[in-house]
Amino acid sequence: MEKIIKNPSEDHVKPIKKSTKSNNDNKNMIKKEFSIEGLDCANCAAKIEDRLNKVKDVGHANVNFVTKTLTLEINNTSSAHNVISEATALIKKIEPDVTISEKTSSKNTKKEFSIEGLDCANCAAKIENKLNETNGISYANVNFVTKTLTIEIDKTSNISALVAKVTDIIKKLEPDVTITEIKEDIHVHNHTHGENTKKEIIRFGIGAAIFALAGLINFSDYIKLALYIISYVIVGYEVVLKSLKNIKRGEVFDENFLMSIATIGAFAIHQYPEAAAVMLFYQVGEILQGIAVNRSRKSITSLMDIRPDFANLKINGELKKVSPEKVSIGDIIVVKPGEKVPLDGKVIEGTSMIDTSALTGEAVPRKIEEGSSILSGVINKNGLLTIEVEKSFGQSTISKILNLVQNASNKKAPTENFITKFAKYYTPVVVFGALALAVIPPLVTGDSFSIWIYRALSFLVVSCPCALVVSIPLGFFGGIGGASKKGILVKGGNYLEALNNVDIVVFDKTGTLTRGVFKVTEIKPENNIKNDELLTYAAFAESYSNHPIATSILNAYGKEVSKNMVSDYEEISGYGIKVSLNGKKVLVGNSKLMTKENVAYNNVDTIGSVVHVAVENEYAGYIVISDKIKEDSKDAIKKLKSLGIKKTVMLTGDNKAVGNKVSQMLDLDEVHAELLPDQKVYEIERLFKEKSKKGKLVFVGDGINDAPVLARADIGIAMGGVGSDAAIEAADVVIMTDEPSKIASAIKIAKRTRSIVMQNIIFALAIKAVLLVLVAIGVGTMWEAVFGDVGVTLIAVLNSMRAMKSE
Template sequence: MATAKKELVLERLNCASCAAKIEDQISKIDGVSQVSLNFATKKLTLETERLEELERILAEIRQIVKRLEPDVLVTEKKVDFTHRKAFLLVGLSCANCAAKIETQVQKIPGIQGAVVNFPAKKLVVELASEGSNAEILRHIKHKVDSIEPGVEVKEITAETKAPSPQEEKLGEKMELLRLAASAVLFAVALIFQFSFTTEAILYAISYVLVGGEVLLKSARNISRGQVFDENFLMSVATLGAFAIREFPEAVAVMLFYQVGELFQDMAVNRSRKSIAALMDIRPDYANVKEDGNIRQVSPEEVAVGDIIVVKPGEKVPLDGKVIEGQSLVDTSAMTGESVPREVVPGAEVLSGFINKSGLLTVEVTKEFGQSTVAKILDLVENAAGQKAPTENFITKFARYYTPVVVFGALAVALLPPLLIPGATFSEWLYRALVILVISCPCALVVSIPLGFFGGIGGASRNGVLVKGGNYLEALNNVKIAVFDKTGTLTKGVFKVTSVVPREGLTREALLEYAAYAEIHSNHPIARSIQEAHQGKVDEQKIETYEEISGHGIKVRVAGQEILAGNVKLMDKEGIEHGKEKVLGTVVHLAVDGQYAGHIVISDEVKEDSAGAMRQLKELGVEKLVMLTGDSREVGQAVGNSLGLDEVHAELLPHQKVEQVERLSREKGPKDKLLFVGDGINDAPVLARADIGVAMGGLGSDAAIEAADVVLMTDEPTKLAAAIKVAQRTRSIVWQNIIMAMLVKGIFIALGAGGVATMWEAVFADVGVALVAILNAMRVMRYQAT
């Protein structure tokens, strides 16, 4: 039975607690089989098998939202039946063909979208119905075969394996043998003297050996209405050379073209392997401990709660908590940190860490599919699906560039003999053929996606996850950087530094009241109060508990009403309080409407925050802004110590969004606003910014879900590293674009002027493509400092 999937957007939803309540209430609606509310994106996704009752279900959802959050606006997205499928395109070596496959697959009935990740040789499609998978797969295979015969389409499952290095090398060897046989015949015909007929036959055999595949592809594409591609260009150019009896040049052009294509394939394969090596963090096995025995299994077979043993030198296979042992772990593959971390019993370890010294016994807390390493690998591999504007431009440019060149070459061949006295058709036809040879767009179509793919891999090596080439390119245009304070610019490690009870109340009593109020909160301030209290509180005494967003907490304990929060809460409840001017966060308390005193909690600025702000200014960020719910005095003190341009304090969650919207209006149309927060409490602001950055997101599901860029450690300097990688990537991509266009422009002019021959043209074409690919690979090894 088909399952209807409905997406709704809950605009103005700013309360995470309310989001959880809304999700819980909707899950109880009759007919709803599955529901998920992503607070970060404000997107509600639900599934139902009762298509005929969809309107009734939607009406009930609106009633629930209105009852729990009256200000939230529910807007609809269309009903769809979307299912994602990924396919491996084994043997895909043509970047231009990859773009064509993407375009053609999108036209298949039942497919809502398609993206080809050329460096990863991966096709991802969104299906409109899961019931027609076999038919859809048949259509995909037909389209792929029509564009690039010989490419095998494999649906990616847990068992799917890419061709092994040995298989790839065997393919390269077979190609080399074919080219070598053609080269030998070409050399024999070129060096030795034969009759015209014998020489023509030798050249023809050599040509068919090396160019037969190109001719077949060209003929097949023309029969399907796909005329303008590199196969067509090479076929016309070389057959034209045969027609004017330039046999050596015809064979040489095709031979060098094929040699160049082989080198390109090898370079692309190596670059893909280099990226894979950067992300070689996938564990091969796990040592499961059962009844005192150790059994080696695949990480996918391990369940939550199982006990695993990690020996020195091994990768941690799954996320978990250390229950025995002490060791140093290398986290560089995940975080970019060079200094090993020490782990002890009770510490969390993440999949992908490498155990350096002691034996660790770990209790597994997440299945492999939900582990940090699996999510990071998936993010990096699929990031190329979010194409940068430059990539999209080049794809469109190549689509129009080839036809323009073909008609331009046709004009060069036909017009001069008609208009210039003494001009011969054969001479100008030769010049036109030279233009066709040099005009192949391979250098651009291959190197630019490779550059962005390498940039994403290079960023991950520097401890930064970028969710797509579009975000990597956008980092170049950041003019305003907005930061949350707690946990972003400061350590978020709060300690109670002062307890000031009113007269007649003891310090311990005030701390106990505060501990009751903060017992259900995981906020760092709440935890610091609980630690300072030291004793246990009796939860049975708590009668009611209410969290007041942006103000504090109201709780009734054993008949007494306790208020704990900021100045706004005291003012709201009409309670007179002190006007303390202290550096830190002040929690005011009142009991039964009487002011009871205040507690001061202090935070500490991170060591590298000031350095990060200086680096961002040097990288071209014009305005640095901090938004905080903390007091004005604390916010201003932190802002002054870091040299920030603006500080806005005492903000409620919706006021942070308003500040971001104000700043957005101040920037230019091409400028970007970046917001850095923890990915959970700041989710509404992350969603509103041009680029949302989650700080210290390693291991945080909410951070990875909410943000466009994830800094895998708590270091603000990683943001500067991300921008440096983005600038390096853009520089290399534009170097390739300018170099390719310049060289091709010069040689087209030389060819039209009769200066360049086919030999020079093919060397220039192949040479430019190879240089561009090798240049693109440099970004993978870039280490931001």
């Protein structure tokens, strides 16, 4: 076993801000998010994304079909308006019936207005330009088609005053218009969706009844044909209409076109009952598919249904129920038994048990009391808690977690990207294949054209790639949602898929494999200095540090430290601290600090962290601080090895004796100790050479001092980072508890998700391939072809929902 060393404590190392993993360093880049309501075609979503990524000044565009969200990264703030206008027009060209609205930024207030009587497009542009030049408005957009104005007001601005100013500006430019603020109603969409589904079912019922009437009663051929046509028009007119609109816009290869050509072609070759029946079958499949997709969306999002609805704000001794967004730092809130804690803060009164399962996945309640920190999203079980708010809602734990999970599916897995590209070429190839099937065989064999046209039409129906384009994003989204329910936050499908190929797992020690709870276990003074005196020097020197070792020394000292006695404070990264205490130069740190300052010291061999103290460059002694290994660390290493992880490594800043001892107890493959932060990165670089070509290297740290290594690893995992801004920023995966065993759980979830995704791919392609062959040789009919489209999609969507069950 190879063994080196690092510094007693990773210890007196200041947190390093993580450099972003994005390659886009353009300071003028802005990010905008839009909701695309009514986007029900996964293939169209892929087309929109592909086109938007080709728009000038778009750094990156992502369309999330699952959440119906568009994310746009615009390279230049000055061109944002033009880019958004072009993007909106492009989306409307591909999908005219969708509604596009920008999502409200957590930093700004969004307001929407209806502008009735606005009949001049040029005037609309003037209003928009004028508002965008107005101080306090970060963004303004006038939609001349819908006659609506959307503005974003800077957080620092006076909202009511600015709204009045907006009205005044519009009235000066267009005196005859009527301006009305649009009040948001969060229930409208769900109600509308339910009404639309009811209308579809009623329409389908009427069409099906007319179809049954034509088939069951012995009418004349003309009446039967009329009934089949009426049934077809009632059920399928929207499909044909969409197809015609798409052709007009140059968007040919989609499911509407395929179904229209297939069924109209069936009428043309006198297959009247089959033409109408196939459209009926297709529509019932679409209705069921829509219901299944919406239910899966709701099921996945309900896994993170932890957003608090209100806060009990205490004002002058009375409680007022308000939105969490309206509570400020320093305000006092009261949480009653059974309520969710709405904001992060400190308990100033009360004792209770809290349920943290929504955040951590742990069912065992935890005790909370006066002086305890408490996180938003947990549920107060029995006591009455009075809390002083320490973070605004936008910066609270719950807000960050919700934002992280909701945006996770924007980072697509390689499999998703492959399927999107595959669908782009697959459908046109099949369409031209169908054309060849309709023309070439009858010319070669002399058969009737109608036989081969029927087969070609059936061939077309099978070709729609919706089963793959819909179910695969749902599978990854379900896996991410299921993981979050277990206290594992995965920042994207790309990271979830990468967890399938982990070769090497590298651990930090303090706070990751060990508790990070230090206690002074030994005080050894030298040169006639007493125990209390040595501890006093160390406590005063550490009084400005937040590191666990500093905390343990201050706890052991147990008295109030008068910081005005400390001057010339200097924290030397990777070494320790240098201060002036009542005019005396005091050094507190590791052996490297003593060597650097030319102080002769005792070389101590112990399993604890050793903090050396020198006064006026004379050695004063040392203090030993010990940490404890977490209960499930050994089990975590065992589980990882059972999953096929090739190597487990620990990098620590602690001394060699501690590193070796921990490594032996946990059965790690390698340990490297006494490493400075940059040396950790060097070790990661060396370990990269040992992994396989497709293998991934994971680094697991506490998210405090490990940002450079978290950023450099293929996958960075932050341990116990539920309240750590640094962890959430730096890592790709955040384990919300302090349990290393959750790493193995994350890998299991990743493997299960990939298994479900691969099942969908193999199942969909296999069924389609078989049906294409059967249809081509005349064994399969249009009925089987429709099953190959909507039936397979429905089954794949239902299978994707299993990913939410995690393990």
